Amino acid sequence: MTQKHLSIAITGAGGAGVISCGELLLQAWGRAGGRGLLRKAFGPQIRGGESAALLKLTERERYTAAERYDLLVAMDWDNYARFEDEICLSADTLVICEEKKPVPEAVSALTSHIVTLPFAAEARSTHQDGRVNMLALGLLGKLLGLPVDSLCELAARKLTKKPDPYREAAELCIRRGAALSPPSELDIPPRSEAQRWYISGNQCAGLAALEAGIRLVAAYPITPASDTLEWLAGGLEAVGGQLIQAEDELAAINMCLGAAFGGVPAFTATSGPGLALMTESIGLAVASETPVTILNVQRGGPSTGIPTKSEQSDLNIALCGMHGDAPHLVLAPLDIADCVFTTGWSVKLAQHLQTAAIVLSDQFIGQSTAIISDPDRCNFEFPAASAASGDYLRYRLTESGVSALATPGDPGCRFTADGLEHNEKGTPSANNSDHQQQLQKRLHKLTAFDYGDSWGRVSGDGQVAMVGFGSSSAAMEEAAERLAEQGIAVRVVALRLLSPLPVNALQKALSGCEQVVVVEQNHGKQLYHYLKGQMDFEQTLHSYAVPGPVPLSPVQIAERVAGEVGQ
């Protein structure tokens, strides 16, 4: 059954503090044992423009964007139109808004459940530093049945660096807001008592990188990857690593290669435009067999595109963006919590297989904040390639394709890593046999490796399957639940490992299916063409590809799949 959920949008002009309100509400909800997701939306203004906190409180830890809002709290209606794409209202939506601001017709035409309150006046009268967002927080907390003390404590913690009167005002406003809370018939998802985390996908990735041994990060800021880096700056300091803010992405990736050559696991994070600048040197990582992990948090493309919105359109460049034959790893976290496992696994694979790993996250997974259970870790420990011996050959041909990797300081294993084709020793070579052997070695070490069961997440059964990756996963899984309610059994295959494609495992997961719908958030059907090109399907393949900026809709996916089944 599709899970119970409650979706809440909080909107306001810049400075209204609706984002903080949403964050604190979700934290309090999580602390009380609830589950939920917070997305943030902003207008094009850099600062001071309108913004929206988009919450979805759920029964289980499956997080998709809300398709329809149950509750809208509007601090004001300035530039509300900006969010029409994002905030869909229905006749059931409860709107709570500032009484001084006339409700737009677009809204009053849709719903008649409108409660107006004197937010501004109440905030002012409660305390001279009183703010409407804290009033709204109290009100919403009350509606959700959260303890007011918990809201106050979380707010005070957030405001630690502010002067006393601010904290005082916040507490008073929260309490006043709770008192103002209107009666409502909101259907609130159940909560349970387990320990919970409040974290974004980008933070999950950063934490996992450190846990997997990353000790050098070199990067250049870019939306929506910068917050991983900002978290890592503090994290690295705590674990005794280094972060270098590079002059550009070309420097960033090469600094990583330098550190990795030195034996220190290295990591960078970027988004499409930055990844494009890195591809030449990712090819160098492949050719010189220098491990590196690149987190690519996808945003709308092409070119500068839509930097603040999610899309899955960097699959092509991640898979095929290098010149020459440059096999490497591409993985995708399936959801926010899975950023921990997948990033950790990527780092370990890159280190073990001595290659580049691209982790394809996206803005939705990366920048949304969620309440999650203690996340699964990647606990695999891969044995280091047998220690270098006296007649050390850096690129020795081995059965696994992996050669022992000496690093500077190791006695007597001196070699020069090279992006020129080379022989086993590393000496540049244009010989036919060296080229064939080294090309084969670099491919074989990836394809012959046993990735086990972690290559994807398979659920459900039936003759129809959906296949997708990354942030399509939850949308597919929710669509499958909807279909199940309609009596249509559907399998879902969410791919974590994209390259090398686990062809056999995927085929097995699909065996018995007749129809396969490839689900992805882009325009060019990138995953569809990739899968079709890499393996033979017994099934009829269909493509469901819808680009951003609007999140993938489980409802529409379900409709489409139902349609294919009907055929």
Add this chain to the structure above:
Amino acid sequence: MTQKHLSIAITGAGGAGVISCGELLLQAWGRAGGRGLLRKAFGPQIRGGESAALLKLTERERYTAAERYDLLVAMDWDNYARFEDEICLSADTLVICEEKKPVPEAVSALTSHIVTLPFAAEARSTHQDGRVNMLALGLLGKLLGLPVDSLCELAARKLTKKPDPYREAAELCIRRGAALSPPSELDIPPRSEAQRWYISGNQCAGLAALEAGIRLVAAYPITPASDTLEWLAGGLEAVGGQLIQAEDELAAINMCLGAAFGGVPAFTATSGPGLALMTESIGLAVASETPVTILNVQRGGPSTGIPTKSEQSDLNIALCGMHGDAPHLVLAPLDIADCVFTTGWSVKLAQHLQTAAIVLSDQFIGQSTAIISDPDRCNFEFPAASAASGDYLRYRLTESGVSALATPGDPGCRFTADGLEHNEKGTPSANNSDHQQQLQKRLHKLTAFDYGDSWGRVSGDGQVAMVGFGSSSAAMEEAAERLAEQGIAVRVVALRLLSPLPVNALQKALSGCEQVVVVEQNHGKQLYHYLKGQMDFEQTLHSYAVPGPVPLSPVQIAERVAGEVGQ
């Protein structure tokens, strides 16, 4: 029937001048109505190392690398082993070599047709500035039945800037060499009397670019593309254009975009590593709809790879190397002469469709020199999109997807080109509908365009087909001839247009076939996977993918195809 041909290798240490000898011989052969190909091979030394002129004189204008040499002229045997991959001898090979240098066992074990001559002594005794390469030239010219006067004249022209005694010495040595020429039973291909060109693929591409209207080139030197640029420097000066030697490839492609934005058709040439650096801005060309043509002369990859050898391993990056959904044009010249047509067509398509066109040439096509007939030109003239009107919208949605392109100076059409997603006017927009519409427009203008018959070159008939692109074409065509001799009818489809893939035309060309072998010179089966991913084949698909540095072998291709047919 496979054509009659004679293959000649001339080898020598650095300074022996074997390359000049090969060039002059081929020129004289062409002037006398013959056809042929010259490849150059060098050892790893930058200068002064061993080098080889590899000639193949043929009956028709179908140029593949020689698989076996009929004649080897060795000025010396220093580092001869370096060329073992390239120069294959047989029991029939005639070897003519310097008598003072002992013949390596590897050679004398293979063939007993060995003529030794006192090259060095004769050169010295003929003239104090006498050189062995001119002696060899005279000798070879005589063997081929070429007029000695023609050889002398061509040599004099080549040496115009040298002092008189040099030219004198050359003439005397050529005449002396002719006199020394041993009797031989070489089977010499016939010649005919048409006007001929002596040109490399890189020069063809440069000439075509100018003929198609290119007036600005910005580029950064890289092997094996620099010689296009070096030719263009002079060419542009003659036609009143400009060449900018940029500080790097990032600057080069962006300078091109600036010129194109200014309405001046722009062009750059590079190879894999440079293309990798350009992909971010190729995405900008796509998003901002700014025309640009990029000649990518492929070399061995990945990374720095094998810079002086040919490979077709940049197909992936050319097709899929951009972040986001960035549809663009990818074309491949089928042979040296076709660099004229395909480059010209690419420039015109890029201009007309306002997008980026990548021309995938390779070292073999680009740097080999051949005798060709007056090459076909691309004579298509595409109408300019209807002139901008008063309410100019740069990115107006039109039926074709192509919008009128105003350029600075045009009165009243001011706009800002943008790599951010935008509305029809060009104003940045994150709206869902703008994104959908502009993505669709940029794809549609490419897929809806009628590319006519030029998408490829189809020959032969039969139930088996070979499909390939670029410099695989001649190898496939020769393999087909060999198969025909064995009674196996085979179709050959050489793709000129790779993206958008002409699916219908290709399907039609293959209709009735049961087996398709995809032929390409790389390790990753890049074309195979691409074709499989883009279209539905009724046929069984096979892959014949062999990376460089050794040129594709028509003999081996034929064997493989015969094998598939046997199954």
Add this chain to the structure above:
Amino acid sequence: MNKALKAKDYKSDIKPIWCPGCGHYSVLNAITKAMAGLGLDKDNLALVSGIGCSSRLPAYVDSYGFHGVHGRGLAVAQGLKVARPELTVIALGGDGDGFSIGGNHFMHACRRNINMVYIAMDNEVYGMTKGQASPTSPEDWLSSKLTPHGPGVRPFKPAAVALASGATWIGRAYSGNPNQMAGLIAEAIEHPGFSFLHALSQCITFCPEQTDWKSIVKERAEPACTHHDQAAAVFFNEEGFDTGVLYTQQRAVWPPQQGSAPREDALDQLAAKFRV
């Protein structure tokens, strides 16, 4: 020349996305003022930029514009000017765009000396990506989580680097004084060669402390340096808050004028050379 146009006539009808109080508004005003002052034809004017808050500017001017990718505006602008020498070409962007990712193009543009203007809108921060340190940020600037103890690196000196790289016109302006800036932009346009205007333009959002610039910035009293030694002595020692024309020099612009017009049959001649 259309003397009738006022500064506001050079503005487009697109509303800037900038924060209220952002220095970039002043740069926009100064540019349009300079256009009006020179009576430039909007149709023959092109503004080219990279990516950043500052780089959004071209769309706000009613001229031709090209909003490219991060760090490459100077390259686009140089290609445009070489292709279309009769246009007035102004490249612009932020300190991150121009001195960090675009630093190489900056140096080489200075050397090349193409006749164009480059305005670097320097707020010592990456505004667009929410406030990380840029090459010009103070060593001990503590406001970015990415560099919690400050970047700890000697700040980039734009004027010194421009000089060492061969720029032939170097000026500095301040968003607090858009009239002076307009005059400097006009001078930069008229200078034959590559003119680099270092435009201090505060980021009110991520560097509110830059409001203090008001009291630090001062107009340079002396005339512009005309010898590199003199200029070096200034640029290597200053704090970077003196405004005005700081340095001018004459050097041949690139590309050199081409000799005669091309022959009608130039293409045929080129092809003919390949005949054997």
Add this chain to the structure above:
Amino acid sequence: MNKALKAKDYKSDIKPIWCPGCGHYSVLNAITKAMAGLGLDKDNLALVSGIGCSSRLPAYVDSYGFHGVHGRGLAVAQGLKVARPELTVIALGGDGDGFSIGGNHFMHACRRNINMVYIAMDNEVYGMTKGQASPTSPEDWLSSKLTPHGPGVRPFKPAAVALASGATWIGRAYSGNPNQMAGLIAEAIEHPGFSFLHALSQCITFCPEQTDWKSIVKERAEPACTHHDQAAAVFFNEEGFDTGVLYTQQRAVWPPQQGSAPREDALDQLAAKFRV
């Protein structure tokens, strides 16, 4: 320290691909001589380069080496040194590699002042790609078909740019004097911070005229400049043929030393912060 090693013991057994007479042989000799002089441990030495004839050097030294891609050697070297501060790290490459495609990293490495050495082997040409003009080629250098009338652009001044960018040690050497060069390399290694050695290294093949350098190059008589004004006066006016240590300065190296050793449970602590 292994005092017993001679210069030749620091050479690998790979034969250089260089043309006979290439200046890069001398740089190789100078490097191995400096190694021997300092008695450096081969296992703790790493040479990092880009692409070019010059950049082939690491394979010819019996140490750890990284031959990366064109223009990015400095970035690799900086990452390595930050990760492994106890290693001796030398980045090297050509003028094309370092000043053209790699120019941005050069400037930012100078600013960053990581404790390492950068040797730019300057032959004023792209040797590897067969003789095109580089940023340091004379304006009127006519030997490349790509720039048939010469590049026509003011040459790049490596020392001036290094100074303007904040390098703390600048020296110049000449392939004709490998002993002096060896001494300079040793000094560069010992300087705490980013040391830039501008090594004039002739390309006999594409620039035979550089044989004249022999008669132009001279050892700087004065001691190294220690103030930037003094250095600027030299670097902005010289022809670029004075050798020796030209400039030294002390400035804090990056990264600053980290305080205390990380706590054992640092990772758990980090994770704990996400608990609500």
